[in-house]
Amino acid sequence: MRIIVPMAGMGKRMRPHTLTVPKPLIPIAGKPIVQRLVEDIAKVCQEPIEEVAFIIGHFGEEVENDLKEIADKIGAKGTIVYQEEALGTAHAILCAKEALKGKVVVAFADTLFKADFQLDTNADGTIWVQRVEDPRPYGVVKLNDKNEITDFVEKPQEFISDLAIIGIYYFRDGEYLKEELQYLLDNDIKDKGEYQLTNALENMKNKGTKFIPAVISEWLDCGNKNATVHTNQRYLEYIKDEEGLVASSAKLENAVIIPPVYIGENVRITNSVVGPHVSIGNNTNVYNSVVSNSIIQESTSLKNGNVANSMLGNFVVYEGRQSDLSLGDYNTLTE
Known part of the structure; x- marks a missing residue:
């Protein structure tokens, strides 16, 4: 099992704290956000984590060493990959193409979660979601009667589903994901000017990949100061x-x-x-x-x-x- 962590963003909503430190290294209850994220993913996976690939900007050697140490603490190899341009989520993940093999979890590093399940690694793919009162600000998934995802809908203004996508995904076949991401770039398929992971998910679903939801019990945002302080509060309650x-x-x-x-x-x-x-x-x-x-x-x-x-x-x-x-x-x- 491998974990891919795109975290190259500038974290502008968290300034001034991100002027000197990347947002995923801001501490929550004594540990950096990204360390909490990686450790919590490892807890719900049923297999050892072989590698954690961190997709970053040029944050400096000290930060890179800190990230490698985070991977080492869960018994994994830490790999540093650079995203030179912000061209969308699909482009970011593809920057770590060497790590896209076998079973892969992709987790964007501005969110934490509480989960009471063990990941079903036999599924083709799993989208981590949480039920929300107002789905309109989120991307959501729609399910059929077999608990399979039939649609990905971005910011629905009429009710379609209350299962919001939190930004963590499991893929049983990392090579297949890599092919679909590369297809978007090769054919310049963009949404709102960027290469988007959701386009690859839609293509995979249409070709027969069966995605299922994994419903978490709490979704914790670290997007701005107030949200991060609240996440620290909730995490202290957990531990x-x-x-x-x-x-x-x-x-x-x-x-x-x-x-x-x-x-x-x-x-x-x-x-x-x-x-x-x-x-x-x-x-x-x-x-x-x-x-x-x-x-x-x-x-x-x-x-x-x-x-x-x-x-x-x-x-x-x-x-x-x-x-x-x-x-x-x-x-x-x-x-």
């Missing part, structure tokens, strides 16, 4: 009974901790209330503050703050006011 959420090296002095929280290595919390639903990265100092429902990254200093529903990046210095914040790396804000 609240795990050991090690508060590092043994953390120093808590006159501190009240309200679970669930994640507190990293060498964090110092003094005269403060932290939680619930707070993640604090390594080497961060919190002094004389109240923090709830927030993500604070590494090596940051927070003093005299009353902070909620916020994201603070790495190496931030923040002092002094009640706020709903989104501060990128290396910012200083004081009163």
Whole structure:
């Protein structure tokens, strides 16, 4: 089994946090988004993961090494592939053509999920979906009475289905997927100016490939600051009974901790209330503050703050006011 992770986008909706770090490396409950994604996919697959191919822009050697380490942690080889131009989802996946062989999961790296199923690897293909109240903003799938997908419909304005596509796909035959993606490029078949995976899915379905849905129990978006803070909240609820959420090296002095929280290595919390639903990265100092429902990254200093529903990046210095914040790396804000 292989996992293909397209993640070359600029993450503009997450600025300023993505000015210095690719969006999939922003931490959720102490681990990068893409690490959470890869680990959760591995849990629902019934076979070992042989390779994880990360499709990226030129993010630098440090990021590439971090991605390879994420693959290594699930016992897989990490491969770095570059997408030089943003030409659509089909083009992005095809950049990893060397990894498109055998059983393949394609997962776009701006979404997380909670699933209570084991992936049926004998199916031709599986589209991961969730039921939504209002399907109009999404791509959806329509099913027949055999639970097979008959149609892919983009942003239906009249009700067709409430099963929204979340951006994770399984293919039993990666080589076949590669052929269909290459066909789109060779024949310049575009939708809205880009080469789209949904066109390949439609072609495969029309040739007899049977796609089935895999319905997840929760779909967590990481597209903007508020969504990412909410995802951090939900993830902390998932893992609240795990050991090690508060590092043994953390120093808590006159501190009240309200679970669930994640507190990293060498964090110092003094005269403060932290939680619930707070993640604090390594080497961060919190002094004389109240923090709830927030993500604070590494090596940051927070003093005299009353902070909620916020994201603070790495190496931030923040002092002094009640706020709903989104501060990128290396910012200083004081009163």
